[in-house]
Each structure stands twice: as structure tokens, then as C-alpha cells.
Amino acid sequence: MTSAGSTIATRPRVQSAWKRLLLSEYLVLILTVIYFAVMLLIVPEIATADTLLDILSAMMPLLVVAIGQTFVLIAAGIDLSAPSIIAMASVVGASVMTGDNGYASGTGLEIPAGILAFIAVGTAIGVFNGLCTTRFNMPSFIVTLTTMMFFSGAAIWYTAVHTDASSIGNLPPAFVAIGQGRVFGLPISLAVVLVVGGVAHFILSRTVYGRWLYSVGLNPKAAAVSGVPVRRVIFWAFVISGICAAISSILYTGRLETGTPVLGQRILLDVVGAAVIGGVSLFGGKGKILWTIFGVLFLAVIDKSLQLMGLPIASVFAIKGSIILAAAIIDAQRHRLLVRG
Structure with a gap:
């Protein structure tokens, strides 16, 4: 009887511990450390300085778009349109600053003009997504899926108009350094990400807009009754997402040294998955920039470890898809626990 009673008494404590772990905002960071430790036994190269810097460099552009x-x-x-924004911004920005008869070639303002073109494309597409979602009450899934399809094709057409090649190269070395360069051994792109992440964290945690955004995600009808401009809040969320995708495109284009219409073609799963893995809820009203950082780190470590193991691309996608599915299931369980209190 004593043993049975002890077992019964232990169950609530075990369940409570699992519940705390499941709801912990550091769950993904803990899993990353555990996964890294296991991989260290299988592929010791993962702990070398060069590999760790490669992981850090790979994180930067993905983290920016995931923040949006x-x-x-x-x-x-x-927002499913992020990959097409990255592609469209890449070819438009490259066409402005390329040394092969670029729109701003020879003016001395190639890089500022090119970066402005990147941001302008991301902002414009973000505005379009926001207007369609808020003014026409269209589901964001349908709007951004359509946008993704249209601008993916538009990027290919734009490239064909501006060059006979499949991409637009001959970009200024100073621009390429944004994506490839290092200072004191650290990638220059890290400075860009720190600024974007810092501003995003400030908006979410220290501004009225941040409080409005969370309230809209939790209950838009209640938020509207409380005086929150729901449509405006959602509109600006899509604009911010578009701008972040454009900044990410700058980093990706700099890394590749060329503007290409297929840039970002395979990262949609990573963009949404990184945020969800980190703990940002698919049900809305819950998320932090720190969580997104954890999610991106987790995916970057997995990507690098699978590369070091030499697995085929099909296996990589299957493994990452399984991990993101597991994250969605965990998110549903978290949501259920929070609703039950």
C-alpha cells in the first residue's frame, strides 16, 4: 500500500515537471544543447571554430526574415510570400547596383540606391499583403500564397529582361562584404541582425503597438471593443514582415554575390518552422524575438550536422519536416494547457 501510495503521489509531481518543461521558453534551447552534445559524438567537426562560425553566418539572413x-x-x-519577396528584392536591387549597365552604375551611389531598392520592394509587397488582408478581409494564407506565386514568376521575368544569364552579377565588393565580410572574426551581417532584432524586441515589449499586436492575436473582437485599431495593427505586421524579408534578401544576395530569382526558394519551411519551433504560437497572441532566435539556432545546428553527416537533400527535408511537425504538435499541446489553465 505504501509503495502504491508513493507511486500515486509521484505522478502529479512528474506531470507538473513535464508541464513546466513544455511551457518553458527555454525548451528549444535545452533541446539544441542536447542535440549538439549527441552530434558531437557522431561528427566531432561540429565543434570546430570554423563550423561554429558557419552556423552563425547561416543563421543571420534566416533570423531576419523569421523575425518578420x-x-x-x-x-x-x-506570411507565405517571404521567399518571393527575397527573390524579387534580390533581382531588383542587383539590377540597380550591378556594374553591367545597372540603373545606378557609375553614379557613386550604387550601394545606397541598391539597398533602397531592396527595401522598397519588400515594403511594397508587404503593403499589398496587408491591404488585401485587412481591407478585403481575405485570409492571409490565400493572399500571401498568391503573392508568392506571382512574384516568384515576376522575379524570373525581371531577370530575363535585364540579362541573358540566369542571375544578375558583378555587384560592388562593398555590398558583397555585407553578406560575406567579417570583422574581428565575426560576420558583418551579425551587426545588421543585432539592430533588426533589437528594434523588433523593443517594438514588441516596449511600445503600444506591441501590446496591441498581442491583444489582436489573442482575441481580435475583444481588442476592437477595447479600442484597438485591429486592421491597422495587422496591416503593419505584414509591412514589417516585408521589410524584414527585404533585409534578409540583402544578406543572402551579398553572400551569393549575385541577384537570383530563385533566392530563398527553399526556405519557407525554415522561416515558419523556426518561429514555431522557438515557441511562437500558430494560434496567435504569443511569441518573443528570443524564442525565434532559439528556433533559428536549432534549425541551423540541425542543417550543419546533417551536412557534415553527408545525408542526401531528400533526407534533410524529411528530417526537418518531421521536426517542424513535432513543433506544431507541441504548440497545440501548449495552447491546450494554457486554455485549461
């Missing part, structure tokens, strides 16, 4: 996605997810929406 975080805003939309908090508002209980989704």
Missing part, C-alpha cells in the same frame, strides 16, 4: 514572420504569427496570421 514572428510579427505576423503573433497577429494570428501567416
Whole structure:
């Protein structure tokens, strides 16, 4: 009887411990450390300085676009157009600053003009997504899926108009350094990400807009009754997402040294998955920039470890898809626990 009673008494404590772990904002960081430790036994190269720097460099552009996605997810929406924004901004920005008869070639303002073109493309597409979602009450899934398809094709057409090649190269070395360069051994792109992440964290945690965004994601009707401009809040979430995708495109284009219409073609799963893995809820109203950082780190470590193991691309996608599915299931369980209190 004593043993049975002890077992019964232990169950609530074990369940409580699992519940705390499941709801912990550091769950993904803990899993990353555990996964890294296991991989260290299988592929010791993962702990070398060069490999760790490669992981850090790979994280930077993905983290920027995932930060933008975080805003939309908090508002209980989704932005599937991020890859097409990255591609479209890449070819437009490259066409402005390329040394092969670029629009700003020879003016001395190639890089500022090119970066402005990147941001302008991301902002414009973000505005379009936001207007369609808020003014026409269209589901964000349908709007951004259509946008993704249209601008993916538009990027290919734009490239064909401006060059006979499949991409636009001959970019200024100073621009390429944004994506490839290092200072004191650290990638220059890290400075860009620190600024974007810092501003995003400030908006979410220290501004009225941040509080509005969370309230809209939790309950838009209640937020509207409380005086929150729901449509405006959702609109700006998509604009922010578009701008972040454009900044990410700058980093990706700099890394590749060329503007290409297929840039970002395979990262949609990573963009949404990184945020969800980190703990940003698909149900809206819940998320932090720190969580997104954890999610991106987790995916970057997995990507690098699978590369070092020499697995085929099909296996990589299957493994990452399984991990993101598991993250969605965990998110549903978290949501259920929070609803039950």
C-alpha cells in the first residue's frame, strides 16, 4: 500500500515537471544543447571554430526574415510570400547596383540606391499583403500564397529582361562584404541582425503597438471593443514582415554575390518552422524575438550536422519536416494547457 501510495503521489509531481518543461521558453534551447552534445559524438567537426562560425553566418539572413514572420504569427496570421519577396528584392536591387549597365552604375551611389531598392520592394509587397488582408478581409494564407506565386514568376521575368544569364552579377565588393565580410572574426551581417532584432524586441515589449499586436492575436473582437485599431495593427505586421524579408534578401544576395530569382526558394519551411519551433504560437497572441532566435539556432545546428553527416537533400527535408511537425504538435499541446489553465 505504501509503495502504491508513493507511486500515486509521484505522478502529479512528474506531470507538473513535464508541464513546466513544455511551457518553458527555454525548451528549444535545452533541446539544441542536447542535440549538439549527441552530434558531437557522431561528427566531432561540429565543434570546430570554423563550423561554429558557419552556423552563425547561416543563421543571420534566416533570423531576419523569421523575425518578420514572428510579427505576423503573433497577429494570428501567416506570411507565405517571404521567399518571393527575397527573390524579387534580390533581382531588383542587383539590377540597380550591378556594374553591367545597372540603373545606378557609375553614379557613386550604387550601394545606397541598391539597398533602397531592396527595401522598397519588400515594403511594397508587404503593403499589398496587408491591404488585401485587412481591407478585403481575405485570409492571409490565400493572399500571401498568391503573392508568392506571382512574384516568384515576376522575379524570373525581371531577370530575363535585364540579362541573358540566369542571375544578375558583378555587384560592388562593398555590398558583397555585407553578406560575406567579417570583422574581428565575426560576420558583418551579425551587426545588421543585432539592430533588426533589437528594434523588433523593443517594438514588441516596449511600445503600444506591441501590446496591441498581442491583444489582436489573442482575441481580435475583444481588442476592437477595447479600442484597438485591429486592421491597422495587422496591416503593419505584414509591412514589417516585408521589410524584414527585404533585409534578409540583402544578406543572402551579398553572400551569393549575385541577384537570383530563385533566392530563398527553399526556405519557407525554415522561416515558419523556426518561429514555431522557438515557441511562437500558430494560434496567435504569443511569441518573443528570443524564442525565434532559439528556433533559428536549432534549425541551423540541425542543417550543419546533417551536412557534415553527408545525408542526401531528400533526407534533410524529411528530417526537418518531421521536426517542424513535432513543433506544431507541441504548440497545440501548449495552447491546450494554457486554455485549461
